[in-house]
Amino acid sequence: MSVDDRQDDGTGHRSSPTGPRVAPPRQTPSPFAARAEARPSPPPPPRQANVASPTRIFRFSLPSIIIFVLLLSSVAIQAYRDLSRPGAWDFWRETYIAASMTSAVISDVDLDGSGHGRRALAISGKIGSASASWFRDRLSEARLAPGDAVLLSSPGGALNQAAIMGEVIRTHGLVTAVATADAAGKLRPAACASACVLVYAGGLTRYGVAGSRLGVHRFTTSAPVGDPLAEAQRIQGMVLGYMTKMGVSSAIVEAMSQTSDIRWLSQKEALALNLITKPVDQP
Template sequence: MSTEDSQNGENRFRRSPTGPAITPPRIPPGRPPAPPPRAPLLKRHFWSIAIFILLVSGVCIRAYRDLSQPDAWTYWKDQYVSPSLTSQVVDTLYLDGSSRGRRALFVSGTIGPAAASWFRTRLDQANLAPGDIVLLASPGGDLSQAVIMGEIIRSRSLATAVGSTDASGRVKPGYCASACVLAYAGGKTRYGVLGSALGVHRFVTTRPVDDPVAEAQRISGAVLGYMTKMGVSSSIVEAMSETRDIRWLSPKQALAMNLVTEQLAKP
């Protein structure tokens, strides 16, 4: 650099309109440039914590709203804590004592408020094929859940039977009453096991309603529509409406109503 250039450079710094001339700092050779300034860690941590608190608050508020609904805790308990139904996969079930067996899912217990979701999961795990059997043994329970269970059974073209099973896969007599009959009606084929019983009665609601008569008519209409869809005679609704106590159907009555479609032993 010439002396003139040097003087011109100095003049440029001196003529700065913003103040006295300042020579820019020189970086020693071999030293990397200083990194750009970073945002304070405290600020970033603050926003992370704030977002986390908002997410947790949203989950808690939703859980509170769910649990504050009527019967919500009963549903959660039946779904996650202690299901009212139990199941057992039977690799080979012998319905009529013959050597021909089929895969089955044995379901027993009371039909609780989360029974349909529980049942769907157990069916998925059992990996039943169309024509395989859902073996039921239940005193009844939740009407709407039983209807959904029946719909699931029909959608998978499964058969139904009533009874229990031993370690060898032989069917022992059992009973299916009240709402269980609706789940049983979902079978594409509904087997009648000798000695097993199907029981029906008038369905009532346990929830407080403004018009109990209208509610009873609504329930009867819904049951009639469902049974008709499943191919069961409307006479079963008449049998239900006759008593609040369990009425046990004879094998001939169950056949006449088409509730049982295939009797495994002569009535």
């Protein structure tokens, strides 16, 4: 039997011998705590996409670098070979840097003194490796109509380019004259020699302006060839076929072959060769 050592305090309650026991205070829950518990927890942050770092994007493997270098080298070698061909550098320079010829559009030129003006494109300078393409562009910009004129002042140049320019003139139904003109359309004598004569021959009507000069000579090539004689014959045949097509006498080839220097034709000679088809007494 255990002995209860608690003592009665007179109220019917027993107290501990060490002193009265005090019940812990009852805690009232805070309304703020309840609100905090009721508040939903924030959603977890969204997961970021698996994006590669910049250093990983631009990371190249050694084989890919080698392939890139080989491709770049092949392009450079091909470009060098293209520019090493005769005339290739001149063609590139004239196309992308500076043309060898200049042009001007004159709105009213009276070629024959009749008082009837026409639109004209005056071109001057050396006929270069890309002059035919340049000439087409200038014609397009000038908007010449059939019967309008191309005025020439040139020492010559590339034979094949000159032939193409003459063909373009004939296709457009234009006339030609060896002359320059001021802004008012006043003509001045000029010279057209060597390959320029082929451009002049392209005109449907070829005006002979008084004081202007037409010069011819034997054509040669500066490119290395295996048989120079055969190449000379080929060039002569090409010039003969072109001039005959344009209505010029075949005798002009004989006049060209007589000298390697410029031979200036008199107006009488040019008329006899049908190179000039309409003489003009006054410039």
